[in-house]
Amino acid sequence: xxxxxxxxxxxxxxxxxxxxxxxxxxxxxxxxxxxxxxxxxxxxxxxxxxxxxxxxxxxxxxxxxxxxxxxxxxxxxxxxxxxxxxxxxxxxxxxxxxxxxxxxxxxxxxxxxxxxxxxxxxxxxxxxxxxxxxxxxxxxxxxxxxxxxxxxxxxxxxxxxxxxxxxxxxxxxxxxxxxxxxxxxxxxxxxxxxxxxxxxxxxxxxxxxxxxxxxxxxxxxxxxxxxxxxxxxxxxxxxxxxxxxxxxxxxxxxxxxxxxxxxxxxxxxxxxxxxxxxxxxxxxxxxxxxxxxxxxxxxxxxxxxxxxxxxxxxxxxxxxxxxxxxxxxxxxxxxxxxxxxxxxxxxxxxxxxxxxxxxxxxxxxxxxxxxxxxxxxxxxxxxxxxxxxxxxxxxxxxxxxxxxxxxxxxxxxxxxxxxxxxxxxxxxxxxxxxxxxxxxxxxxxxxxxxx
Numbered sequence: 001x002x003x004x005x006x007x008x009x010x011x012x013x014x015x016x017x018x019x020x021x022x023x024x025x026x027x028x029x030x031x032x033x034x035x036x037x038x039x040x041x042x043x044x045x046x047x048x049x050x051x052x053x054x055x056x057x058x059x060x061x062x063x064x065x066x067x068x069x070x071x072x073x074x075x076x077x078x079x080x081x082x083x084x085x086x087x088x089x090x091x092x093x094x095x096x097x098x099x100x101x102x103x104x105x106x107x108x109x110x111x112x113x114x115x116x117x118x119x120x121x122x123x124x125x126x127x128x129x130x131x132x133x134x135x136x137x138x139x140x141x142x143x144x145x146x147x148x149x150x151x152x153x154x155x156x157x158x159x160x161x162x163x164x165x166x167x168x169x170x171x172x173x174x175x176x177x178x179x180x181x182x183x184x185x186x187x188x189x190x191x192x193x194x195x196x197x198x199x200x201x202x203x204x205x206x207x208x209x210x211x212x213x214x215x216x217x218x219x220x221x222x223x224x225x226x227x228x229x230x231x232x233x234x235x236x237x238x239x240x241x242x243x244x245x246x247x248x249x250x251x252x253x254x255x256x257x258x259x260x261x262x263x264x265x266x267x268x269x270x271x272x273x274x275x276x277x278x279x280x281x282x283x284x285x286x287x288x289x290x291x292x293x294x295x296x297x298x299x300x301x302x303x304x305x306x307x308x309x310x311x312x313x314x315x316x317x318x319x320x321x322x323x324x325x326x327x328x329x330x331x332x333x334x335x336x337x338x339x340x341x342x343x344x345x346x347x348x349x350x351x352x353x354x355x356x357x358x359x360x361x362x363x364x365x366x367x368x369x370x371x372x373x374x375x376x377x378x379x380x381x382x383x384x385x386x387x388x389x390x391x392x393x394x395x396x397x398x399x400x401x402x403x404x405x406x407x408x409x410x411x412x413x414x415x416x417x418x419x420x421x422x423x424x425x426x427x428x429x430x431x432x433x434x435x436x437x438x439x440x441x442x443x444x445x446x447x448x449x450x451x
Contacts, residue, residue: 026228027144028446030217031137035447037218038136044129051125055118061111064103071096081297088297096293097312104285105322108278117271120264127261130447134257134438136216137445141434143213145427148230150209152423154202160416161195163395167408168192170399179401187405243436245367249360252439259359262352269345276341279334280327288320359439366436373429380422387411387418 025033035041074093081088104111171188174180210225219225253259294311306314327334394411397403438444 034217048125051122055122058118092296094295098291100289102287106284108281110278113274117268120268124261124264127257131257147209150206164192164195269348273341276338282326384418387415391415
């Protein structure tokens, strides 16, 4: 029976693998799956949960502290009778119970500021988790487009191989008819073999690019993946004027998660300075309690020990009070704590400035690349059209015997290079546009903070 179960399990894995590999994944599907299964994102979510509980506990710290206790004592030899404070020289036991309650009335606003600080840190953790999702989405997007690029190179190399195969057949026929020497056949065969090798290399590159996407998605028990075909859009129509670095930066400051997270941390650091400063103020607290006990030395007029129930009822004592604690000196530790928190606040503020500077530089670079890539795409498209026309002419001249194999192969390689350049620029331009659209606040990815 166990053997049959193993067979069924193995078949299920094969079926699941086939379903994943045959399913056509869109970019949004890949990103959604990656966010759900990425271990780093899960780690940030755990940190988010910890900060949430820390915030909730800081609120609960406003509640009074209530403790209950019970003690059982056996005393030997000469000791003080806790019932009447007299000196006795006998063995006896006592049993007492009590409930204490204490609440802080004033503590330099430390608890209030701690609530505000932990709430800000909790919000910052949420933004950092969201930031990790966006970073993962960009990595998945790049891996997704890398597959398209490698598949494009594969198609180009296959077209080149098909041309070389046709030329090889043509030369072989011409050699048979005595129109060309056998050396021409060897050259055509060499070109064909080189193109076949290039096809194999590009197939391996496609497999490697798919593996990269599978790893980014954390897609288990799968060796390959099928993605939706590339939709060839003309990016020349993108308005370069709309990509102004200063306006994009001003927009991005208001919603980019890592910037919001760092801003929240600066506010939290300021509250933590207030918490440290509150430790230098006097503290005032209110306390109350209820106590009772049973004593073996508590006897009645007949010399009998008063019963437990009677003593518990008769020995009740209640108290209330107010405690004032004024800090005078503790090795200047409180002042040192304030200074340390101020330095930490300056460090967090500096990190905030670093984040803003890095984002501005990133946007600045993206805008510059956008302008350059738009020109490159336009020029590479024109170059590709010219090379295609030149290759068609060279092919006809080759078929008529006006040029040799080397000249034809040179024209064919120039066409392939121009096609590769055009495809690469087009995909780089698409990634650049998507990244700039993200900083402009456009819905590039279908990501939410609760996802």
